Amino acid sequence: MTDDAEQNARHDGKMKKIKAARDKMMAQKIDKKGLIIVHTGKGKGKSSSAFGMAMRCVGHDMKVGVVQFIKGGWETGEAKLLKKFPDLCEFHAMGAGFTWETQNRAKDIELAREAWNKALEMMRDPSFAMVILDEINIVLRYDFLPLDDVLSALADKLPDQHVVLTGRNAPDTLIEAADLVTEMTMIKHPFREQGIKAQIGVEF
């Protein structure tokens, strides 16, 4: 055999073994469970990947509910797109702007409570396959909403519904309650390193 053919044969044999091990493992797995999913950390991608999942659901004709707890000053692309599917997505951009923009804690608390009530409504409705609580961790961090209210609602969650919670600084007790937790770690960011502002299509 030539070197190349040998390398290919070695690779194919190795992959055969990996597949056998994987097939055995997969036979022991279960199929379905509504998950509590947390995206936290300082890196990019917490909300983006939640909206990527929303898009997957809509693509599969599964209904999604979204509550944005912290609304930015711009109209986001994800809101614009999901609004094109009113039967499959209920989208609520609630809350005021970034916490440093509002400078009004009393108002922030009031808006957080309104947003949470909307979230609860969707979490109790089995027609929603997924409910996304975008940036709720920020609201929890500033005590705009009692953590215990959120934890007990998650404990009583509908068994088949996925609930996704995003935002940096997820509380430890929330991480304990979750099934799937990813920390987005910032390795490089052009905002910090190159002085580039948030850009359309990338951040909003």
Added chain:
Amino acid sequence: MTDDAEQNARHDGKMKKIKAARDKMMAQKIDKKGLIIVHTGKGKGKSSSAFGMAMRCVGHDMKVGVVQFIKGGWETGEAKLLKKFPDLCEFHAMGAGFTWETQNRAKDIELAREAWNKALEMMRDPSFAMVILDEINIVLRYDFLPLDDVLSALADKLPDQHVVLTGRNAPDTLIEAADLVTEMTMIKHPFREQGIKAQIGVEF
């Protein structure tokens, strides 16, 4: 003042200072640059957040190109949804299944080359605001595609176009070349810890 009113006043004063510092910083930032974006790490959300960005672009009427270098055995929700916007998204699910499914290195190399040629075509076309090279890091890791070809194409990238590369084990030289790098770190995963299979809407 009551305790609550005091706490609110303290919070609002603090936010006022944060806003002043932020406004000063933002005045020094620049507005626009096509970014090289890398999502890597073992955690969830690498492809989801790339597709979240694709959705943002489509929402803003910006054109997106997608090449999937590793195609799974299912039809993904993101493919289904993005195909509803043929004027704004060109979607190519290329490559075979997972590397352990194909067990045919020669074929994997051939498909990687075809996928890369499609990617290059879109990267040379300024009508694309964003090009997503999904799971290209896997292809690079197995040497199905020469890393130098990818690095030199990125060095000659169109200045306004964003290019997003996903997949675990991003090569160090790719990370050096990138503007924005996020590592998705797995904290908890129900596949490992609870034996739950990949679920519709969450993983595909």
